Amino acid sequence: MLVVGEAGAGGLLGHSEGLGDLRHRFLFSAGEEPGGGRADPGDDLLQFVGGGNCYAPLYPLDEAVPKRPVTPAQKAVLDRARELQYVCRRCGDRREYPLGRGRWCEPCSYAAALFAPHSTAQRFTRELVEDQTGNVLVVGAGPDEYAEPETVGVLRIHDQELLHAGPAGTYGTPERGAVLDRLDELLEGRRVVHETGMGPGSRFPARLVTLPGQLMSSERDSLHAWLRPYRESAEGAAYVSRLWRGWFAWTRDQWSTTASEPWDQEHGVRVAWDRTTDSAADVLGLAMVLDRIADGTEPVWEEARWIADGHGEPDLLERRRWRETVEA
Known part of the structure; x- marks a missing residue:
């Protein structure tokens, strides 16, 4: 050499x-x-x-x-391919620069980035609804961030059977201990999904094992398996709020590619279910939201990017095939 x-x-x-x-x-x-x-x-x-x-x-x-010359047919194909490099394959808009192998313009890229978690949320929800070991655990509490738990509810998602609903008791009392023992018995070896991982903190199951007035810590998660929600991956079905957030596809501005829970100055955070002290009613509402996401009837934000632009749902399958080809 x-x-x-x-x-x-x-x-x-x-x-x-x-x-x-x-x-x-x-x-x-x-x-x-x-x-x-x-x-x-x-x-x-x-x-x-x-x-x-x-x-x-x-x-x-x-x-x-x-060198073998290019035939007219080959030249036509090459010219067409070069031209298509500038044309978005979703909306058909032409740019002054090549769009790359994916051939998405910027607006369509944003739409696809938001539609992907929307589609993934439905897939995860369908798996969750079909799983006969899947359960939702809800802690009913007041609206204050540091309110103490008042009730606890557990519902099996597959058939919406309420497995437990009752007072949460007070921290350090036999009543609270009995609730924890009951949850251990009901949820041992079963798939557990929490309502939310973003707050309010008063609705976190970890509040049940946290001394009033103290901050919650993951150090106590090992005490009870149900304190750690089931997850297959970072985007998995660990929280109902995460699934609904991805499905609803609300964004704070037109350039955001991350869905958030709807929020405004007047009403604060808004979700598709009630958050009250009645955990039995709240957990049933969560199960109904999951059912609607699974069958596609849960409302989507009317200004979701792929709806507002009028070009329909992005073809993620084609995008996935391209990515797999490139990675191969």
């Missing part, structure tokens, strides 16, 4: 000609192409460029043949 330092194309060509061989691209630029096998691999070029290596196989010059 011939090793050379940093040099331009002319330097490489000079070394190549000295061996009677040419690099592939130099043959093409001369209207020829390799006509036989490669030269001796030991004569290949290895050039150091910008801190990295540039490997250049060589081909015998005396075996070069005239």
Whole structure:
């Protein structure tokens, strides 16, 4: 192998000609192409460029043949492909620059980025609804962030059977201990989903094992398996609020690619279910939301990006195929 330092194309060509061989691209630029096998691999070029290596196989010059011309049909296909690089494959808008292999313009990229978690939320929800071991655990509490738990409810999602509903008791009392024991018994080895992972904190199951007035800590999660919601991945079905947030697809501004829970100055955070001290009613409302997401009847924000732009749902399957092809 011939090793050379940093040099331009002319330097490489000079070394190549000295061996009677040419690099592939130099043959093409001369209207020829390799006509036989490669030269001796030991004569290949290895050039150091910008801190990295540039490997250049060589081909015998005396075996070069005239380059095959492009047929009219091939040229038409290539011209069409070059033209399509500037056209969004979803909305058809043309840009002044190539859109890349995905061929999404910026607005359609934002729409696709929001539609992906919307679609994923439905897939995860359907799996959750069909899972006969899936349960929703809800802590009923007042609206204050640091309100103490008042009731606890557990519902099996598959058939919406209420497995437990009752007072939460007071921290440190036998009543609270009995509730914790009951939850351990009901939820052992079962899939548990929480209402929310973003607040209000008064509705976190961890509040049941936290001393009043103190901050919640994950250090106590090992005390009870149901304190850790089931998750298959970072975006998995661990919280109903996360599934609904992805499905509803509300965003704070037109350039955001992350769905949030709807919020405004007057009403604060708004969700599709009630948050009261009656955990039995609240947990049933959550199960109904999951059912509607699974069958596609749960409302979606009327200004969701793929709805507002009028171009319909992005073709994520085509995007996924392209990504798999690139990764392969």
